[in-house]
Amino acid sequence: xxxxxYFNLGxxxxxSYRNTFVHRLDPRAKLIATxxxxxxxxxxxxxxxxxxxxxxxxxxxxxxxxxxxxxxxxKKVLLxxxxxxxxxxxxxxxDRQAAYSWWGLPIAxxxxxxxxxxxxxxxxxxxxxLLIATTSFPGICHALRxxxxxxxxxxxxxxxxxxxxxxxxxxMKVVRARDMRSFGNRGKGMKTFISLAGxxxxxxxxxxxxxxxxxxxxxxxxxxxxxxxxxxSGADVVFLCSTIVLLYLFRMHDVVGAIGGLxxxxx
Amino acid sequence: xxxxxxxxxxxxxxxxxxxxxLNGLSLxxxxxxxxxxxxxxGAGKSTMLLHLNGxxxxxxxxxxxxxxxxxxxxxxxxxxxxxxxxxxxxDQLFMPTVYDDVAFGPLNLGLGREKTAERVEEALRxxxxxxxxxxxxxxxxxxxxxxxxxxxxxxxxxxxxxxxxPASSLDPRSRRQLINLxxxxxxxxxxxxxxxxxxxxxxxxxxxxxDGRVMADGAAETVLSxxxxxxxxxxxxxxxLKNNPLTRYKGATMNDLDKLKHLIEHWKEHNKEHARTYRExxxxxxxxxxxxxxxxxxxxxxxxxxxxxxxxxxxxxxx
Amino acid sequence: xHMADALLxxxxxxxxxxxxAGAIAYCSKKLKDNMEEKLIPLMGVLGAFIFAAQMINFTIxxxxxxxxxxxxxxxxxxxxPYAAFIVMASVLTVQALFFADGGLLALGCNIWNLGVYPCxxxxxxxxxxxxxxxxxxxxxxxxxxxxxxxGLQLGALSVVFQTLLSGRSELPFTTFILMMQPIHLxxxxxxxxxxxxxxxxxxxxxxxILESSLSARPFSANISVRKVFVGLLIAALLTGGVLSWFAxxxxxxxxxxxxxxxxxxxxxxxxxxxxPALKAVQEKTAFLPDYTFKKTEGAGAGAEEGxxxxxxxxxxxxxxxxxxxxxxxxxxxVLLIGVVIRALRxxxx
Numbered sequence: 024x025x026x027x028x029y030f031n032l033g034x035x036x037x038x039s040y041r042n043t044f045v046h047r048l049d050p051r052a053k054l055i056a057t058x059x060x061x062x063x064x065x066x067x068x069x070x071x072x073x074x075x076x077x078x079x080x081x082x083x084x085x086x087x088x089x090x091x092x093x094x095x096x097x098k099k100v101l102l103x104x105x106x107x108x109x110x111x112x113x114x115x116x117x118d119r120q121a122a123y124s125w126w127g128l129p130i131a132x133x134x135x136x137x138x139x140x141x142x143x144x145x146x147x148x149x150x151x152x153l154l155i156a157t158t159s160f161p162g163i164c165h166a167l168r169x170x171x172x173x174x175x176x177x178x179x180x181x182x183x184x185x186x187x188x189x190x191x192x193x194x195m196k197v198v199r200a201r202d203m204r205s206f207g208n209r210g211k212g213m214k215t216f217i218s219l220a221g222x223x224x225x226x227x228x229x230x231x232x233x234x235x236x237x238x239x240x241x242x243x244x245x246x247x248x249x250x251x252x253x254x255x256s257g258a259d260v261v262f263l264c265s266t267i268v269l270l271y272l273f274r275m276h277d278v279v280g281a282i283g284g285l286x287x288x289x290x
Numbered sequence: 291x292x293x294x295x296x297x298x299x300x301x302x303x304x305x306x307x308x309x310x311x312l313n314g315l316s317l318x319x320x321x322x323x324x325x326x327x328x329x330x331x332g333a334g335k336s337t338m339l340l341h342l343n344g345x346x347x348x349x350x351x352x353x354x355x356x357x358x359x360x361x362x363x364x365x366x367x368x369x370x371x372x373x374x375x376x377x378x379x380x381d382q383l384f385m386p387t388v389y390d391d392v393a394f395g396p397l398n399l400g401l402g403r404e405k406t407a408e409r410v411e412e413a414l415r416x417x418x419x420x421x422x423x424x425x426x427x428x429x430x431x432x433x434x435x436x437x438x439x440x441x442x443x444x445x446x447x448x449x450x451x452x453x454x455x456p457a458s459s460l461d462p463r464s465r466r467q468l469i470n471l472x473x474x475x476x477x478x479x480x481x482x483x484x485x486x487x488x489x490x491x492x493x494x495x496x497x498x499x500x501d502g503r504v505m506a507d508g509a510a511e512t513v514l515s516x517x518x519x520x521x522x523x524x525x526x527x528x529x530x531l532k533n534n535p536l537t538r539y540k541g542a543t544m545n546d547l548d549k550l551k552h553l554i555e556h557w558k559e560h561n562k563e564h565a566r567t568y569r570e571x572x573x574x575x576x577x578x579x580x581x582x583x584x585x586x587x588x589x590x591x592x593x594x595x596x597x598x599x600x601x602x603x604x605x606x607x608x609x
Numbered sequence: 610x611h612m613a614d615a616l617l618x619x620x621x622x623x624x625x626x627x628x629x630a631g632a633i634a635y636c637s638k639k640l641k642d643n644m645e646e647k648l649i650p651l652m653g654v655l656g657a658f659i660f661a662a663q664m665i666n667f668t669i670x671x672x673x674x675x676x677x678x679x680x681x682x683x684x685x686x687x688x689x690p691y692a693a694f695i696v697m698a699s700v701l702t703v704q705a706l707f708f709a710d711g712g713l714l715a716l717g718c719n720i721w722n723l724g725v726y727p728c729x730x731x732x733x734x735x736x737x738x739x740x741x742x743x744x745x746x747x748x749x750x751x752x753x754x755x756x757x758x759x760g761l762q763l764g765a766l767s768v769v770f771q772t773l774l775s776g777r778s779e780l781p782f783t784t785f786i787l788m789m790q791p792i793h794l795x796x797x798x799x800x801x802x803x804x805x806x807x808x809x810x811x812x813x814x815x816x817x818i819l820e821s822s823l824s825a826r827p828f829s830a831n832i833s834v835r836k837v838f839v840g841l842l843i844a845a846l847l848t849g850g851v852l853s854w855f856a857x858x859x860x861x862x863x864x865x866x867x868x869x870x871x872x873x874x875x876x877x878x879x880x881x882x883x884x885p886a887l888k889a890v891q892e893k894t895a896f897l898p899d900y901t902f903k904k905t906e907g908a909g910a911g912a913e914e915g916x917x918x919x920x921x922x923x924x925x926x927x928x929x930x931x932x933x934x935x936x937x938x939x940x941x942x943v944l945l946i947g948v949v950i951r952a953l954r955x956x957x958x
Contacts, residue, residue: 029664031708036707058713062623062714069777076940086951087947103611103709103710107615110772140616140778147613147614147615151713154706155706155707160706175695176633176695179652183660184703193661211668213669213799216806217807221806223662225811225815227658231650231654238650278935279936283934
């Protein structure tokens with residue numbers, strides 16, 4: 024469980040340093056596009072289903088252009104679906120009015136809104152994961168800084184990112200030691216956890232002191248500078264504009280209906 | 291006025307809980323020297339190093355770096371001269387990418403972006419890590435981490451490099467690379483380590499510290515081959531000197547005849563095997579069609595066999 | 610419980626983002642004005658510590674289920690509310706990105722729910738008055754338990770309100786409350802217990818850490834908390850009001866969307882064949898026993914929308930098929946695009 028969490032973290036992080044067209048796009052463009060995508064998807068009303076379908080184009084494009092392993096991301100999406108599923112499943116229970124009969128089988132409105140929640144869930148979560156799979160975390164922080172998020176929060180994010188891997192690995196060693204010496208649930212209780220977390224905490228504070236010494240030794244005087252300059256390229260502009268235009272089209276026009284009608288006329 | 295001098299005079303330091311870590315430690319290091327600091331755990335090595343750039347301030351005594359005496363005021367200036375490389379690269383590399391980390395120091399020195407970029411490239415080139423410029427530190431191997439930690443310090447162009455256990459987390463190959471790297475620097479180097487072989491290979495001078503005082507100070511080869519002295523200080527002979535016939539009897543009186551006897555004993559040992567190996571490879575070269583090479587290798591084998599015989603004769607002459 | 614994007618309306622999501630962003634900006638400013646620089650690395654690694662500690666599961670006595678640490682209270686006790694809030698926000702941001710906990714729109718809600726309450730309500734109003742430096746472990750335990758419970762109750766309550774205001778879920782208010790609050794009572798107790806445990810552990814091993822944190826990072830009088838909170842609340846209400854006013858111009862159109870899926874909202878009479886059998890099965894399953902076929906007889910919020918439905922124009926049957934056909938074509942096309950690009954990439958590589 025712990026090992027898997029750590030592995031996933033590291034793997035996703037490693038993906039974000041690949042070098043594909045999508046990875047090379049400016050982090051700002053990707054961040055803005057992702058947020059616009061999520062807001063558009065979520066803005067659809069409760070019972071929307073067909074309007075959401077064209078939006079699958081975005082994750083599919085990112086998956087394929089960014090060379091991101093589909094199975095890995097889908098597994099992660101499934102893993103966190105509990106809360107949305109848990110809340111959404113009440114819809115068919117409380118909203119039982121039939122909306123439509125499908126060859127005699129009544130479909131409750133609750134099922135439609137439930138399906139809508141699950142589609143939205145899939146689209147929003149996938150897009151967040153795809154953002155981090157195609158953009159390095161320092162890149163995202165850089166984008167946030169450029170978008171006006173306070174410096175202190177950015178430094179905090181960067182420091183956190185730097186030491187997550189160090190501390191999670193340290194925690195993993197302690198957890199392994201605990202699990203090796205505990206059988207069944209014995210030894211995995213709160214008391215053990217407290218002394219384990221306490222020890223880890225003290226080591227962390229000591230580490231912070233050493234880091235501070237290292238920072239001072241290199242002339243730290245309160246500011247963490249960011250250096251890597253990002254330049255907006257033509258590709259970034261094209262990417263962002265076409266995303267926004269497509270989002271607008273898909274939101275405001277019934278793409279599925281139009282294609283369906285067209286195909287009916289053909290057949 | 292001589293520059294780049296490190297001088298500690300009668301330095302004492304007590305930790306806040308009252309434990310005395312340095313008890314009147316004095317030493318003097320001149321420009322371009324490479325000095326190893328050795329001693330058991332708790333001898334005061336790390337505490338001493340932390341004084342060199344004012345991370346700790348002495349309770350009494352004085353520290354002079356170049357022509358600056360260490361005070362709270364001069365501390366910042368001194369940190370530009372003294373580049374400190376800490377034991378654990380994880381603590382040293384605190385920025386999210388290698389580039390940002392190496393650039394941290396130069397930017398704090400007030401250098402502009404362009405100038406900083408030059409310094410970063412240069413430092414990464416020296417340690418051979420240009421390829422990982424945009425990586426986060428947690429993607430690096432331990433050898434790369436320690437190399438980047440050094441780059442992050444040399445990018446500030448310090449005059450003196452101070453290192454605490456630089457080789458402790460390295461595999462043998464990375465350790466070897468680090469030794470070569472350090473030997474290529476002409477900075478003044480001060481290295482504290484338990485790895486006495488590492489000191490032997492990187493330092494000309496060696497200082498033994500015990501109970502916060504200097505116990506011995508001299509040429510690294512002399513200090514580190516003195517078995518008795520080392521053992522008095524909870525240390526032992528470096529591995530590379532353990533099987534060396536010259537040091538095996540160090541400490542006891544040994545006349546030149548004895549020395550020669552041991553040397554010849556040592557020299558005569560492996561020639562036979564070497565000759566056999568050369569001959570085998572001569573045959574292999576022949577089977578590959580490299581006839582001329584095979585001929586030369588055969589001659590080397592013959593010569594070696596002859597040398598072997600000569601050593602055996604020399605040995606018998608000594609009786 | 611992490612709030613999820615899919616359960617949010619843009620108005621609610623944006624409102625809480627506004628509140629959260631305001632809190633981050635305020636805390637950053639506070640810290641910038643009077644923070645020791647030593648705190649910068651400490652905040653960073655403590656964030657990583659909380660992140661790592663959250664990944665460690667432990668068994669909860671008496672239940673056999675496992676729980677994990679939240680960490681908001683521990684951070685606040687060590688770092689003071691401003692720094693703790695920034696750290697908590699950073700931890701949740703990284704989780705939203707790497708673990709997809711909730712999503713990016715819901716992140717505003719999640720930071721609010723798990724950050725604002727422990728840092729700006731539970732700590733200054735409950736923990737601080739109850740426990741001071743040099744207190745007995747018992748007193749710290751009591752203070753931690755109460756503030757842990759209160760913090761999580763408020764967080765859970767927020768989740769309920771955020772969900773209901775968004776109108777994506779059909780859960781009635783009381784059911785939802787009755788579900789969420791008791792669960793979070795348990796979680797709150799565990800959080801309080803673990804918080805007290807870790808704080809007492811640190812107090813025993815290195816008391817100076819806590820003492821220095823109390824003396825060096827004093828929490829300026831409670832008035833400022835109230836000021837912050839009221840300010841945030843006003844900002845949030847304003848944003849929410851404006852956004853929902855915009856949102857109401859775009860009605861929650863059931864008919865509009867249903868029409869698009871199935872073409873025809875009215876229910877045709879059940880024919881023969883397999884459908885009636887399926888229908889019987891569905892009616893018998895306890896899950897959905899009483900399907901109502903009358904448009905006006907909706908459960909809960911359905912009633913209102915029922916009225917709209919009466920005014921709905923009939924749609925020809927042909928459109929029903931076109932909607933499904935369109936959906937299939939769009940999905941197939943999207944998939945095809947993905948497969949083709951992937952194949953091309955492989956070929957080029």
